[in-house]
Amino acid sequence: MIVSANVRLVIALLGTAFISFAGPIVRKVEPPNWWTDHSLNPVRLLLHGSGLQGASVASPGLTASRISVNEAGTYLFVDLDIPRGQNPGDYPLQIRTASGSTTAPFRLDAQLPPNGRFQGFSSDDVIYLIMIDRFANGDASNDDPATSRGLFDRKKDRYYHGGDLQGIIDHLPYLKALGVTAIWMTPVYDNTNSPNVRQAVNGQPIADYHGYGATDYYTVEEHFGTLDLLSKLVNDAHRIGMKVIQDQVANHVGPDHPWVTDPPKPTWFHGTAAHHINETWQLWTLPDPHAAATLKRNVLDGWFQDKLPDLNQEDPDVAQYEIQNALWWLGVAGFDAIRQDTLPYVSRGFWRDWSSALKKQYPRLRAVGEVFDPDPTVASYFQGGTTQADGIDTGIDSVFDFPTFFGVRDVFANDAAIDTLSKTLGKDRLYPEANSLVTFVGNHDVPRFMHEARATIDKLKVAFTFLMTARGIPCIYYGDEIAMPGANDPDNRRDFPGGWKGDPRSAFVSSGRTVQENSVFEHLQKLAALRAKLEPLRRGRFVDLAVGTNTWAFARESTSGTVIVAINNGAEETELSIPYGSDGLFQNQLGVVADFSVRDGKGVIRLPSHAAEIFLRQ
Numbered sequence: 001m002i003v004s005a006n007v008r009l010v011i012a013l014l015g016t017a018f019i020s021f022a023g024p025i026v027r028k029v030e031p032p033n034w035w036t037d038h039s040l041n042p043v044r045l046l047l048h049g050s051g052l053q054g055a056s057v058a059s060p061g062l063t064a065s066r067i068s069v070n071e072a073g074t075y076l077f078v079d080l081d082i083p084r085g086q087n088p089g090d091y092p093l094q095i096r097t098a099s100g101s102t103t104a105p106f107r108l109d110a111q112l113p114p115n116g117r118f119q120g121f122s123s124d125d126v127i128y129l130i131m132i133d134r135f136a137n138g139d140a141s142n143d144d145p146a147t148s149r150g151l152f153d154r155k156k157d158r159y160y161h162g163g164d165l166q167g168i169i170d171h172l173p174y175l176k177a178l179g180v181t182a183i184w185m186t187p188v189y190d191n192t193n194s195p196n197v198r199q200a201v202n203g204q205p206i207a208d209y210h211g212y213g214a215t216d217y218y219t220v221e222e223h224f225g226t227l228d229l230l231s232k233l234v235n236d237a238h239r240i241g242m243k244v245i246q247d248q249v250a251n252h253v254g255p256d257h258p259w260v261t262d263p264p265k266p267t268w269f270h271g272t273a274a275h276h277i278n279e280t281w282q283l284w285t286l287p288d289p290h291a292a293a294t295l296k297r298n299v300l301d302g303w304f305q306d307k308l309p310d311l312n313q314e315d316p317d318v319a320q321y322e323i324q325n326a327l328w329w330l331g332v333a334g335f336d337a338i339r340q341d342t343l344p345y346v347s348r349g350f351w352r353d354w355s356s357a358l359k360k361q362y363p364r365l366r367a368v369g370e371v372f373d374p375d376p377t378v379a380s381y382f383q384g385g386t387t388q389a390d391g392i393d394t395g396i397d398s399v400f401d402f403p404t405f406f407g408v409r410d411v412f413a414n415d416a417a418i419d420t421l422s423k424t425l426g427k428d429r430l431y432p433e434a435n436s437l438v439t440f441v442g443n444h445d446v447p448r449f450m451h452e453a454r455a456t457i458d459k460l461k462v463a464f465t466f467l468m469t470a471r472g473i474p475c476i477y478y479g480d481e482i483a484m485p486g487a488n489d490p491d492n493r494r495d496f497p498g499g500w501k502g503d504p505r506s507a508f509v510s511s512g513r514t515v516q517e518n519s520v521f522e523h524l525q526k527l528a529a530l531r532a533k534l535e536p537l538r539r540g541r542f543v544d545l546a547v548g549t550n551t552w553a554f555a556r557e558s559t560s561g562t563v564i565v566a567i568n569n570g571a572e573e574t575e576l577s578i579p580y581g582s583d584g585l586f587q588n589q590l591g592v593v594a595d596f597s598v599r600d601g602k603g604v605i606r607l608p609s610h611a612a613e614i615f616l617r618q
């Protein structure tokens with residue numbers, strides 16, 4: 001068929017008309033609600049839709065300003081100023097362009113009462129890390145949801161297994177009985193609904209069951225539950241005196257996030273999927289006074305594994321989006337604290353602004369950052385409370401104590417000399433507050449303790465005795481309390497036995513645990529109870545008393561008393577002497593076959609092989 005020039009002209013005109021006269025469409029408003037009399041005001045909304053070029057925004061009772069729209073007309077930013085004393089309720093947005101108008105929902109809520117919420121954490125706490133997908137399946141109806149069909153397969157270790165928020169709610173009493181006072185759950189953000197092909201392993205697509213690849217920062221992953229269920233979980237935990245720590249990821253999003261192909265601004269990411277810096281993982285360059293700015297840039301702006309889109313917090317709209325998002329989750333769910341993923345990969349100036357905005361609204365809030373590095377000079381650089389050479393105090397209360405973690409594995413699992421660990425603690429002066437560090441013997445990113453070449457049940461128990469009595473805030477990785485095995489990720493994320501209907505046994509009850517599992521569980525339970533009872537174990541000064549090749553004695557001292565911890569890390573029974581003895585009575589607390597006597601004015605402790613005991617000085 002031959003199309004005449006006139007017909008071609010008409011088609012072209014119709015095409016133009018269709019584009020230029022299409023009215024505005026809004027599919028999403030972020031955040032979908034805000035609060036009356038909030039410390040962050042105005043709130044900057046991000047609308048997602050189409051045909052938004054040249055749009056005006058109005059909402060009666062509120063003042064809209066600072067509108068900006070991306071070239072594609074798919075994203076619109078607008079500041080909404082909320083007058084003090086404004087009533088909660090619906091405040092629909094009226095969006096108008098030359099081609100038409102539409103409305104989009106927006107709501108103002110009254111703030112949740114602070115009673116029992118936003119409590120922060122401290123060295124009085126015992127934290128328990130739960131990988132939501134692998135802990136317990138409380139609701140089989142969300143195992144393979146319609147919106148993301150096909151990502152559920154318990155036989156595949158990188159697919160969803162069905163664990164969810166209801167499963168955690170169901171087992172709060174188990175955690176309470178263990179002595180846990182705070183739970184940290186892996187992220188609840190909605191992750192991709194399709195197989196993740198960009199991060200395929202051995203040619204096989206994976207599922208982002210772990211939650212660290214957000215594709216929507218304002219929705220709960222449908223495999224885990226709903227926002228209402230999340231609020232219920234937090235409320236239920238609070239009711240039994242347990243705090244909840246939210247896992248947040250500000251550094252990057254998942255490769256399937258819609259922003260990757262249609263960014264709200266050209267400067268939304270550090271580069272684009274096609275053109276970006278690759279992450280070098282050279283964390284030491286950040287505190288290094290000799291490192292060129294380009295080396296630091298590689299760490300701050302690089303895309304992980306060439307795949308994970310790196311958000312550009314130097315763009316003020318990105319920074320405000322992320323600060324609002326953090327405040328939004330706290331505000332809707334009542335979380336007590338935040339665990340921040342990949343902290344050092346985001347600029348310290350952002351963390352300063354983030355911390356101060358969050359604490360302005362929630363003064364008791366606490367945050368702990370992941371600084372995955374064995375060197376205390378790197379880890380300490382990111383703990384807030386002091387201004388570093390760059391003139392910045394991050395305001396981040398705590399970091400995970402990876403240096404001590406590596407020492408714990410070397411010493412207690414693999415028989416390295418004890419001073420490997422005591423030398424690490426000897427660098428505590430680098431930290432603004434060493435007793436606020438979160439300590440651990442395992443987490444979801446490293447092989448399990450029991451996977452170490454020379455690990456035994458007795459050694460795990462010694463490691464736990466150290467964890468629960470040394471300075472810091474102990475964090476237990478789910479399953480370590482029953483000595484679960486597992487090599488590197490994802491094998492270290494096996495399903496907790498008994499979390500699934502039809503499991504052959506349940507390790508949530510003592511009758512379902514093996515003798516060895518019970519011995520670790522009961523040991524940890526006893527340690528948690530002692531830590532709760534003996535204030536020096538939580539808040540006392542940490543004092544090294546005696547360090548040998550395989551022996552260690554340290555004290556925790558406060559005005560309320562002295563507690564002494566003695567460790568034999570050797571394969572033979574041994575004695576160690578401490579500079580206490582004649583001036584007090586020492587009672588052992590754990591029931592280990594240990595003996596305390598006084599010889600030549602010094603206390604002498606006799607310990608069996610691979611054992612540790614706690615003594616209370618009366």
Ligand SMILES: [Ca+2]
Binds near residue numbers: 140
């Ligand atoms: Ca489920």
Ligand SMILES: [Ca+2]
Binds near residue numbers: 148191193221222
């Ligand atoms: Ca999803």
Ligand SMILES: [Ca+2]
Binds near residue numbers: 300310311
């Ligand atoms: Ca980054």
